[in-house]
Amino acid sequence: MEQTSPTYRALTIAGSDSGAGAGIQADLKTFAALGVYGLSALTAITAQNTQGVRAVLELPSTLITAQIDAVLEDIGADAAKTGMLSSSAVIEAVAECVQRWQLRLVVDPVMRAKGGDPLLAEEAVETLRTRLLPLAEVITPNLPEAEVLTGSRIETLDEMKEAARVIHAQGPQHVVIKGGHRVEEPVDIYFDGEQIVELRAERIDTPHTHGTGCTFSAAIAALIARGRPVGTAIAGAKQYITGAIQHAPGIGHGHGPVEHFWMYTEQGTPLPTQEQHWSPWFNRAKEQLHGTDTH
Numbered sequence: 001m002e003q004t005s006p007t008y009r010a011l012t013i014a015g016s017d018s019g020a021g022a023g024i025q026a027d028l029k030t031f032a033a034l035g036v037y038g039l040s041a042l043t044a045i046t047a048q049n050t051q052g053v054r055a056v057l058e059l060p061s062t063l064i065t066a067q068i069d070a071v072l073e074d075i076g077a078d079a080a081k082t083g084m085l086s087s088s089a090v091i092e093a094v095a096e097c098v099q100r101w102q103l104r105l106v107v108d109p110v111m112r113a114k115g116g117d118p119l120l121a122e123e124a125v126e127t128l129r130t131r132l133l134p135l136a137e138v139i140t141p142n143l144p145e146a147e148v149l150t151g152s153r154i155e156t157l158d159e160m161k162e163a164a165r166v167i168h169a170q171g172p173q174h175v176v177i178k179g180g181h182r183v184e185e186p187v188d189i190y191f192d193g194e195q196i197v198e199l200r201a202e203r204i205d206t207p208h209t210h211g212t213g214c215t216f217s218a219a220i221a222a223l224i225a226r227g228r229p230v231g232t233a234i235a236g237a238k239q240y241i242t243g244a245i246q247h248a249p250g251i252g253h254g255h256g257p258v259e260h261f262w263m264y265t266e267q268g269t270p271l272p273t274q275e276q277h278w279s280p281w282f283n284r285a286k287e288q289l290h291g292t293d294t295h
């Protein structure tokens, strides 16, 4: 088959969310929505829904390394992102792979789920800081994560800007402090080592923000994989996550997921109702079916 455009590839190294709003599932949907072929290396399996995390199984580090090596030896990745890494052992294994494969890396330093359940062991914060932060091209802490990484309370925009500088000094080339947890507007602070930029958006009044951090960091990785400059990738990801929250389908009884394919919907109509988009191949399927005994 004739190839019309390059196939961009991005790898997510993260945990599975059975509710599919966050984690590896959110990342793969984001990659697909942004036209990037998504690869995945699972770090942990969680039994989770929109209301909370019920159980967690961390996978052996050797299996995590084996997944990364398997996909990179064969397919390769133009960019990668990390999500839930759960322990020092996992972080060590992932850092070793990132170095060996020279990956362009977006780190979402996931520490807790939206409902407060821990997703990273406390003992692992130091390993995250010393082993992974220096390898990160971009890091995207939310406010509580930035507080842990800086050891300071962060409330005001000035404190967010100071935190971005402190975290930048720990190794990442680009720092985005996410403001989703602010009571006021969800302003994100972006520092590239020289300039501070405020990324502004209106607060959307909704409980459905499960997986916003995963989706945001996956969008940055996807846009980097597509060859966009890092600053453009970050600003683009902010627009993308804002639209995804705006079009959240409103499912589940807690913090519901966002709509990853929002820009392909018409006025927010969910995709499955738009059968005209798939009518060419679906009509072929119906023709085949009508050619047999089963209707």
Ligand SMILES: Nc1ncnc2c1ncn2[C@@H]1O[C@H](COP(=O)(O)OP(=O)(O)OP(=O)(O)O)[C@@H](O)[C@H]1O
Binding pocket: 022, 112, 113, 114, 141, 142, 143, 178, 179, 180, 181, 186, 187, 188, 201, 202, 203, 204, 205, 206, 209, 210, 211, 212, 213, 214, 215, 216, 238, 241, 242, 245
């Ligand atoms: N209610 C909202 N309205 C508009 N933007 C939001 C809202 N909540 C979060 N955001 C944006 O979504 C992105 C993710 O931010 P957030 O602070 O929620 O990350 P997070 O806490 O890591 O997410 P999660 O842990 O739920 O995956 C940021 O760009 C943030 O500004």
Ligand SMILES: Cc1ncc(COP(=O)(O)O)c(N)n1
Binding pocket: 014, 015, 016, 017, 022, 023, 024, 046, 048, 083, 084, 110, 112, 113, 114, 115, 119, 209, 210, 211, 212, 213, 214
């Ligand atoms: C497997 C996994 N990874 C990351 C998150 C964080 O996302 P959120 O804070 O929206 O719950 C999560 N809940 N589960």
